[in-house]
Amino acid sequence: MAAQNEPRTEPRIPLSRERVLRAAVDVADEGGIESLTMRRLAEVLGAEAMSLYYHVANKDKVLDGIVDVIAEEINDVVDRIDVPSKGADWKKAMRQRILSARAVLLRHPWAPGVLPSRATTSPAIVQYFDALVGLMRDGGFSYDLAHHALHALGSRALGFTQELFDPGDGTGDQDPAALESMADRLPHLVGMLAEVAHDDPDSTLGWCDDQTEFEFGLDLILDGLDRMRETV
Amino acid sequence: MAAQNEPRTEPRIPLSRERVLRAAVDVADEGGIESLTMRRLAEVLGAEAMSLYYHVANKDKVLDGIVDVIAEEINDVVDRIDVPSKGADWKKAMRQRILSARAVLLRHPWAPGVLPSRATTSPAIVQYFDALVGLMRDGGFSYDLAHHALHALGSRALGFTQELFDPGDGTGDQDPAALESMADRLPHLVGMLAEVAHDDPDSTLGWCDDQTEFEFGLDLILDGLDRMRETV
DNA sequence: ACCTGAACACCGTTCAAGT
DNA sequence: ACCTGAACACCGTTCAAGT
Numbered sequence: 001m002a003a004q005n006e007p008r009t010e011p012r013i014p015l016s017r018e019r020v021l022r023a024a025v026d027v028a029d030e031g032g033i034e035s036l037t038m039r040r041l042a043e044v045l046g047a048e049a050m051s052l053y054y055h056v057a058n059k060d061k062v063l064d065g066i067v068d069v070i071a072e073e074i075n076d077v078v079d080r081i082d083v084p085s086k087g088a089d090w091k092k093a094m095r096q097r098i099l100s101a102r103a104v105l106l107r108h109p110w111a112p113g114v115l116p117s118r119a120t121t122s123p124a125i126v127q128y129f130d131a132l133v134g135l136m137r138d139g140g141f142s143y144d145l146a147h148h149a150l151h152a153l154g155s156r157a158l159g160f161t162q163e164l165f166d167p168g169d170g171t172g173d174q175d176p177a178a179l180e181s182m183a184d185r186l187p188h189l190v191g192m193l194a195e196v197a198h199d200d201p202d203s204t205l206g207w208c209d210d211q212t213e214f215e216f217g218l219d220l221i222l223d224g225l226d227r228m229r230e231t232v
Numbered sequence: 233m234a235a236q237n238e239p240r241t242e243p244r245i246p247l248s249r250e251r252v253l254r255a256a257v258d259v260a261d262e263g264g265i266e267s268l269t270m271r272r273l274a275e276v277l278g279a280e281a282m283s284l285y286y287h288v289a290n291k292d293k294v295l296d297g298i299v300d301v302i303a304e305e306i307n308d309v310v311d312r313i314d315v316p317s318k319g320a321d322w323k324k325a326m327r328q329r330i331l332s333a334r335a336v337l338l339r340h341p342w343a344p345g346v347l348p349s350r351a352t353t354s355p356a357i358v359q360y361f362d363a364l365v366g367l368m369r370d371g372g373f374s375y376d377l378a379h380h381a382l383h384a385l386g387s388r389a390l391g392f393t394q395e396l397f398d399p400g401d402g403t404g405d406q407d408p409a410a411l412e413s414m415a416d417r418l419p420h421l422v423g424m425l426a427e428v429a430h431d432d433p434d435s436t437l438g439w440c441d442d443q444t445e446f447e448f449g450l451d452l453i454l455d456g457l458d459r460m461r462e463t464v
Numbered sequence: 465a466c467c468t469g470a471a472c473a474c475c476g477t478t479c480a481a482g483t
Numbered sequence: 484a485c486c487t488g489a490a491c492a493c494c495g496t497t498c499a500a501g502t
Contacts, residue, residue: 013385014485014486015486036478037474037475039474039476039478048486048488049476049477049487050477050479051485051486051487053478054485054486059476060261069398081394088453093372096452099455112347119396119397120397122339126397126418127417127418130419130420130421131420133421134420143423143428144405144427146420146427147424147448149444151283151393151445151448151449152445152448153449154394154395154396154449154451155396156328161386162348162384162394163348163350164347164352164386164389165352165358185359185362186358187366188362188363189358189361191365191369191375192378195307195374195376196375196376213380214383216384217384217453220452221452221453222454223456224455225452239473271493271495271497279494280468281468281469281496282468282496282497283466283467285497286466290495290496306470439500446487464496
């Protein structure tokens with residue numbers, strides 16, 4: 001319609017590693033991680049897919065990069081936390097930090113799926129864990145116990161868990177006959193579901209990882225560590 | 233070289249869903265999950281990729297299927313376990329079952345990466361969790377506490393954890409200057425690594441998920457649950 | 465009923481070429 | 484220095500066609 005050398009309405013911002021990564025986070029936030037392709041990413045940036053390779057080595061580095069972006073976002077939040085952590089206070093400080101990290105991840109639902117494979121390569125995540133060890137040291141942990149604690153917390157240290165199996169699943173749309181045969185094969189689960197009012201369907205981070213269950217597991221571990229704290 | 237209608241040395245076993253899934257497990261075991269493509273799977277079976285679609289709907293169903301195969305393998309193993317589980321014995325019974333499940337997963341290193349996304353759809357895994365709830369009931373758990381317990385255990389209930397960050401990583405090939413700047417930025421981790429003899433590099437399930445750390449975290453949770461067992 | 469060839473719509477990525 | 488067009492080697496999958 002318009003003339004062929006129409007003046008650009010937007011003067012075309014040049015690409016950069018930072019722009020590419022920020023756009024990648026946006027794409028993943030909006031369309032899920034499987035929607036993040038080099039071609040789609042380029043499209044969002046108003047460029048060709050091949051142009052991205054001038055700023056990032058390949059797609060793997062993009063994934064490393066967006067994990068690091070999120071980890072920096074977490075660090076920005078938790079570094080602003082300034083509560084006492086000496087002695088018995090370690091637990092409250094740790095708890096608050098982990099729940100704050102979780103709040104960030106809730107805004108990036110793709111992150112828990114991508115983090116496990118790239119966390120080790122993210123400097124920001126290493127920084128985060130360094131701070132956690134610092135809190136435990138404040139609480140009187142030996143390095144050895146702090147090390148065990150990191151392993152025991154696993155992904156919970158960053159605010160999420162990998163739930164394997166949603167106990168509230170698969171009973172929704174069943175006819176009575178199927179339900180009865182299920183009661184035969186799965187007596188304990190059926191009993192559990194009948195009693196546990198699983199009517200709180202705000203699954204947050206996917207995987208039925210809802211807030212109260214997350215906190216239950218977190219407190220279980222933190223309490224256990226707290227008991228070991230002074231004996232080791 | 234040979235005549236064109238040479239008699240087949242092997243009379244060509246017909247495909248079937250079971251053969252496809254078993255071959256898929258083999259491919260993933262040997263080459264990793266990323267090596268499992270429909271074309272490679274067909275090749276292993278001496279067929280064309282398109283022939284697979286007669287026996288499985290699509291690749292997603294193949295992934296669902298191989299998870300179920302592994303879950304059945306786990307059930308076969310744990311169902312042979314027959315130890316007392318009444319009262320205080322629940323913990324030993326649970327522990328043994330989970331560690332046995334872990335032993336199976338150690339033979340299929342790709343499984344922990346695939347399980348989280350498909351566990352809910354595997355009947356065999358649902359069956360596994362039903363048995364776990366049964367053990368906890370034997371131990372006197374309320375359904376409510378058993379439900380919390382499943383969430384608290386998460387993937388640990390099946391014998392693996394998602395480690396985010398290997399505390400023994402990234403210090404191997406560093407020049408002294410880099411090490412010193414690292415000590416500035418990561419004082420606690422550097423201190424921890426200096427003290428914790430992390431010279432046990434038999435990472436088993438990837439993710440630095442080594443056996444003693446797994447058992448430490450598992451016992452921490454089981455002990456915590458055991459304490460709640462009679463008060464709730 | 466079971467299998468296949470050709471083809472399609474997608475990937476990530478290379479490389480020589482443009483400005 | 485930064486970007487791109489054409490092309491390559493791979494995917495999963497459809498569909499009409501073979502036995």
